[in-house]
Amino acid sequence: MLVHWIPETRNTLPANVTHQVGIGAFVMNDKREVLVVQEKIGKLHGIGLWKFPSGVINEGEDIFAGAVREVKEETGIDTEFVEVLAFSESQKSFFEKSDLFFFCMLRPRSFEIQMQELEIEAAQWMPIEEYAAQPFIQEPGLLKYGVNxxxxxxxxxxxxFSGVPTRSIFSNKPSYLYLNGSYLNQSLHSGKDS
Known part of the structure; x- marks a missing residue:
């Protein structure tokens, strides 16, 4: 399975072999423009698709930290994690392994794009309506649900789903529980943790 990952450039073999955890980052500025990229390598290269910055979480990395890192790596934009909007799960889909993919919303903290040239062909801020009008986005499936x-x-x-710092019940190490923001606000204002 790992042989499929070996590119002609830098080795990007993931540490885990049973599944991967990926993120897609929805980053929108005050002009209702979203941060989008076109890939230089992989299945999406050369098809003209503008997509959200995305990538795979590193071993030991939290979802929110991976989302912020991937946006910074691909575009040079500094961001702040807001929440997980949704996630998908598919079995035997990525080199016959499980794939967990999290759609994350991030708030931009900088706006000048400094594109990573190894993996990214182009990067820009695009009006969200223009992004949503792309033919690939209009087809039923994950991308259409994501934009909706x-x-x-x-x-x-x-x-x-907002990330709340907690501790793992197995190792007592710091971890995050992702829960609906309305529940979080409700329990904070009521003073109850139930």
Whole structure:
């Protein structure tokens, strides 16, 4: 399975072999423009698709930290994690292994793009309506659902999952519980943790 990962450039073999955890980063500025990239390598190269920055979480890395890191690596944009909007799970899909993919919303802290040239062909801020109008996004599937969730967030106030610091019950190491923001706000204001 790992042989499939070996590129002609720098080795990007993941540490785990049973599954991968990936993120897609929805980053929107005050002009309703989203941060998008075109890939230089891989299956999406050369098809003209503008997509959200995305990537695989490193071993030992939390989802929110991986999302912030991937955006910085691909575009040079500094961000702040807001919440997980949704996630998908598929079995035997990525080199016959499980794939967990998290759609994350991030807030930009900088705006000048400094594109990573190893993996990224192009990067830009694009009006969200233009992004959503792409033919690949219009086809039924993961990309269409993803953009619909993003619209639900910015137009209808859809509530995703915020990360709350906690500790692992197995190792007592720091970890994060991702839960719906409306529940979090409700329990904070009521003073109850139930």
């Amino acid at each position: 969730i993003c619209f639900a967030k910015i137009v209808k106030g859809y509530g995703g």
